[in-house]
Amino acid sequence: MLEVNELCVTYVSRGGTNQVVRDLSFSLGAGEMVGLVGESGSGKSAAIHAIAALPRPVKSVITGAVHLNGRDLLSLPPKQVRQIHGTELGFVGQNPFGCLQPTLALHKQFHNILKAHRRTSSKADSRRQAQAALEGVGILEPDRVLRGYAHHLSGGMAQRVVIAMATALRPRMLIADEPTTALDPTVQLQILDVLSDLRDREGTTLLIVTHDLGVVAAYCSRVLVMKSGLVVEQGDVQTLFETPAHPYTRELFAQEELSAA
């Protein structure tokens, strides 16, 4: 499904260069739910944005390959990348209110997305598709939500809407950058349920970036551990929790054991 080969991301600034991601390599199979953990400064955010082929404000040099369904995202022309975004690859950010347009009614935002990919014939058709998408993420009153604006929603609802938008065109892969960090605990649970439900229902492959090992333990089957731009260890969740090989992994996971005791 997804194969990342020796991905390197270097930030270039007037102060010099900083390699934030070094030789990142891993692969994901279809339908997997994988966690990418690391502390701040580990480069996971940079890695994830590079994998999703999303430019960042910082000038960066990216080398390596990101094969999605056989095609290398990093070497495709921008038009094709844009086409892939939304239809084969979805992305969900940390702050739902940072993702949604504040001054545009939500149904219009859906319409724009559908229109861009030519998946809609009219505003009414977009509305119907949007309603279906919202119901799919567990929103009970989709019509009311669509008529309103982003700031009418609570954090959890907004994140559901963001997920609905990102998956409106049923991409087979969804990358989520700390999707629950900004949310309350009870809401976190609901959002994670939405995500794992996507995996169960649609077979979507999920790559979840998080710093919360509890999320990984409860929802992911495999995990990659990043530190200072490198993947120091990867494997299935059970193994890493019980017998971590790398000292950093041990340190990271051990803390969790203690705090949960």
Added chain:
Amino acid sequence: MSQESHVSEIIQARAVSKRFKGRTGEAVYAVNGVSCTIKRGETVGLIGESGSGKSTLGRMMLGLLQCDEGEILFEGTSLAGRSREEMRALRAQMQVVFQEPYQSLNPRMKVKSIIAEPLVAHRLCDAPERAKRVAEAMEQVGLSSALARRYPAELSGGQQQRVGIARAVVARPQFVVLDEPTASLDRTIRRQITDLLVRLQQDLGLAYLLITHDIASVRRMADRSLVMLRGSLVESGPTDRVLTRSGHPYTKALVSAELVPRPGLTQERYRLKPRPIGTPPLTPGCPLEPVCSLAIAECSARMPEMREIADGHRAACIRWRDLQTPTPPDPGGRSSSGPMRPPLAIAAGARLTPPSGATR
């Protein structure tokens, strides 16, 4: 000055409320009739999510916000109506550690000045004594003295939080409010800071009010816990009982929302129904009613009172008994309608089922 009464209760809140003016002019209660007590040297955990009013309550207990109803007592005497001089002296006794270390430290001041600030503000001692106390505080929190002349931006997140803690204890207070002290820190550092706070409490005899939504830290640090929901206190009691034998569905939901980092662990997940859009207006009934699976007609009629359900353990739920017996997860309405995930397997020893098709 206040009599050196060794009252065992440091801080008492008596039916305190705080009103704010809502968007359309009606009164919005951020804190609604909350009563609680914190004893000398103990840690009380105040658990709640955003909008629960826990931070507001914390500020009221520090005397930073006026109570619209009720009163706050410090060592037996009310905070209301005190003169500025009296309040200043009292404030030295009550300190706070904030969530975001970088935001709560003045970026233009050197570390030693930041830590000395309470001493200066409360005019507690002269300059030589100040320097001594600052050095003492830095040692207590584990900061090397070389950092004294640095600026906050040059410190790591953990070090910044230590500065915040040093600043809180330098005036030798009796009571410290910890407002999500480790929320913005990395995992590996959280444990260290928590251990530091516990040690300081033992050494200095501090009373803590730990405001957080992180169940794990409450479990580790707090002797007693309070649970707040939309301004009201819904449960209080010994931490262990509150977390494991909750008397209120909201507490149960919070506890079961804790994602324990142990794979394969089956957790009974008590889920709330999805919330309607935005924040519904406060009804006269229980604030959890719209999303509670146990809700009955009476729940929307009146706000349930806090009733004693065990020794020292109180909860504000009519159906608390149903929670005490091990219930099947998601009773009644479940987490939502529609195609939602069923609860995790409950069978003893059942593993987390790996997702299908997990091949490279």
Added chain:
Amino acid sequence: MNDIGRFCLRRIPLMLASLWGVITVAFLLVAAVPSNPARAVAGTFATKAEIAQISKNLGLNHSLWTRYIDYWKDLVHGSLGQSIYAPTSVMSQIGQLLPSTLELIILSLIFGGSLGIGLGAVSAYYHRRWPDRISSSVVGVMQAIPDFVLGVLVIYLFAYLLGILPGPEGQLSIVATPPPSVTHMILVDSLLAGQFGTFWDAAQHAILPVLTLSIVISTVFARITRAAMRDAMDSEQTSFARACGLPERQVVCYALLSSRTPIMTYTAIIFGALFGGTAIVETIFNWNGLSQWAVQAMLKNDYPEIQGFVLVIGVITLSVYFLLDLATGILDPRVRTIGAGT
């Protein structure tokens, strides 16, 4: 009562207070004037008695407070008084000359705004790449040139050297006959009267002054747009929009949407500031607008005219601020729902 209504109601007391302030300040300006208008009217060789007589005629010998009351009395009757030097009503003069100035202001806002927003958007989108560098340099140069220098420069370049545009003759060629005055805006009036020749003539005369003003104000718009759009393009919204596969065109639209509020706010401010800006341009180009008239009034010390001018532009500026706040409130749904109450 809906939000808009409530918004207006809340603003009214503030507006009334501001209005009162403007009126009073306009009046007090006279008191601040050191010289004696009567003396100026009488002339250099007047005797004391003559000056005293004129003073009495003008009502200058009364106390300040009495004059203030009289001033209000006149206002309530819709009169701004009469010019000192000529027996014409200030109100009618303003009525005839204001539209010409408004013509300049509105046209300059349209062209200058478009130019500035365009330059700013390019700068923001191509941040730090060569289009940005070029655009920023252009804006920098434009910003550095004072408006009077610019005015003279364009006259020299286009009228004298190239000869393709008329020189500083005013709104029309000297030999042209103005169209019948309906709105007192020559461009509009000539269209209304169907005189396309006159319209073309007027348009040609308008190009250089509008160009001057446009260049001057475009720099402000450029800076604002660049900053606001820079923030928007760096935001998570842009990232997410791209992640959903939206074309760049749409992404830029979204960014502009977010930048709408600061741009609109600055439009209001610049509108007010342009009343001063047009003073120089009108003088250079002999435009015969309100600002030019006001400058003359100040030189002559014709205080009713000065008062009238201050009052009128004060009222106009207040109204523009109010309208733009209203528009922002309507367009930004977040502000709308917060609106009245808090």
